[in-house]
Amino acid sequence: MLKAATTTFIAIVTSFLFFSSPPKSFYHSLFISDSLADNASISQHLYILTRRPHVAGTQANAEAAAYVLSILTSYNIGSHIASYDVLLSYPVSRSLTLTRPPPNPPITFDLRQEIYDGDPYADVADEVMPTFHAYAKSGTVSGPVLYVNYGRVEDYMTLKEMGVNVTNNVVLARYGQIYRGDIVSNAYEAGATGVIIYTDRKDYGGGGGDAKWFPDDKWMPPSGVQVGSVFTGPGDPTTPGWPSRGACERLSDKEVVKGGDVPLIPSLPVSAADGEAILGSIAGQIANDDWQGGKDAPVYRVGPGPGIVNLSYTGKEVISTIQNVIGVIEGAEEPDRFVILGNHRDAWTFGAVDPNSGTAALLEIAQRLQKLQKKGWKPRRTIVFCNWDAEEYGLVGSTEWVEENREILASRAVAYLNVDCAVTGAGFHASATPQLDELIKQATQQVQDPDNSSQTIFDSWAASSNGPMIGRLGGGGSDYASFVQHVGVPAADMSFGKGYPVYHSMYDDFIWMKKFGDPMFHRHVAGLFSYYFI
Structure with missing residues (x-):
């Protein structure tokens, strides 16, 4: 069950990324194997990130940024802090x-x-x-x-x-x-x-x-x-x-x-x-x-x-420094084309669901890709990991970064893949711009449903959908907004579960996630696999 469920946000990344001498299927299989990591590592990331409340602009959130930076750096991913001075x-x-x-x-x-x-x-x-x-x-x-x-x-x-x-x-x-x-x-x-x-x-x-x-x-x-x-x-x-x-x-x-x-x-x-x-x-x-x-x-x-x-x-209202953490794996075939994976880090309190379920998944993706590189894998295009700050205040960190890099993103970004509340419960959900619809469907067909080992995520998703399976990215619900609305970059936003009762309260902590959101962390891992294959 652990290995089978260890398969959703990563399935959506592969079509953009792969370039290597062995066939892609070799690295796909290796990526989803437990030999690269297990559910415990993603659980540990979430536990560390949610030990203290970490509102944007606070010392606790700066320490969380330092943790994300240290993890990406330890995976030999070139990383840096992109700071902005904003009104909070x-x-x-x-x-x-x-x-x-x-x-x-x-x-x-x-x-x-x-x-x-x-x-x-x-x-x-x-x-x-x-x-x-x-x-x-x-x-x-x-x-x-x-x-x-x-x-x-x-x-x-x-x-x-x-x-x-x-x-x-x-x-x-x-x-x-x-x-x-x-x-x-x-x-x-x-x-x-x-x-x-x-x-x-x-x-x-x-x-x-x-x-x-x-x-x-x-x-x-x-x-x-x-x-x-x-x-x-x-x-x-x-x-x-x-x-x-x-x-x-x-x-x-x-x-x-x-x-x-x-x-x-x-x-x-x-x-x-x-x-x-x-x-x-x-x-x-x-x-x-x-x-x-x-x-x-x-x-x-x-x-x-x-x-x-x-x-x-x-x-x-004070001008405070916020910190986006940016990591880059350079592409081998098209280094000037970017696939961007994003999630915000700041939380109103402990943020186990919103947003650090997504942060933990992002770090797990980085770890597995780094291990693939050691085995000869190279991404086709450049992968950019973005861990945003001050999303809760109004998508601040991602908006400032897009405003600063507007021209290069408009000409070189292939897609932006967003995770915010990555896991709130059972059931896969996705919204996207139309360019990514078929890719998401293909990705979820390659990933086992963490709550039903007899079928894929796509099967469960299709059976539970009363209307269109894939929603549209309207409004400003999360950090995809600036990419879609300011620059016109194709984007997707994915999650397991849809809404949760303790949203933005002090009860959104690691205990709530471990007891109710994802007790075995199967959904977290399945989510990151779909993300990968996209």
């Missing part, structure tokens, strides 16, 4: 108070994620950054609270049809369906003064009721908070279109705001428990059925009020 956002203070009708006393929320009994990371829990939204507007707002479902444009249309006025209220939205930055932007356009975004148990907590949560099950604990950026643009907000190097020209604060990609009202993320407490203070019309919560949840009403919230947030 950090919390200084935040508070949230709910005033309820008498005789109910007011609630001041502690805005903390709880350590669970036996948490092996309790010793570094104080390094977890306070829950916040990156680039959120600093300010204090107070007003009746209004429930807006997922905060989509159509949700505000529904409220208008119900005769509910959003203006001058603080809205409560639940995570899901759309990007959190769009939740804040839509609230501003509707006239709200502030936004609270909570994690509903229906979507992330196992449906509510008597469902268990991490560490007993995969679901988000009641105190879990999904943090993240609310910036809606790509790259450093102060250098749109050019790289953030040293004393380069930068937009002023007013120009950044005028650009329209930073939020114009304050916001905070909160837990399911806090969101439910706020929902309990809202009266008014009963929300539609599809706006309601999960099993045993109270009836959701839209308000506004009578509960009144006071939301205060102060953040700081």
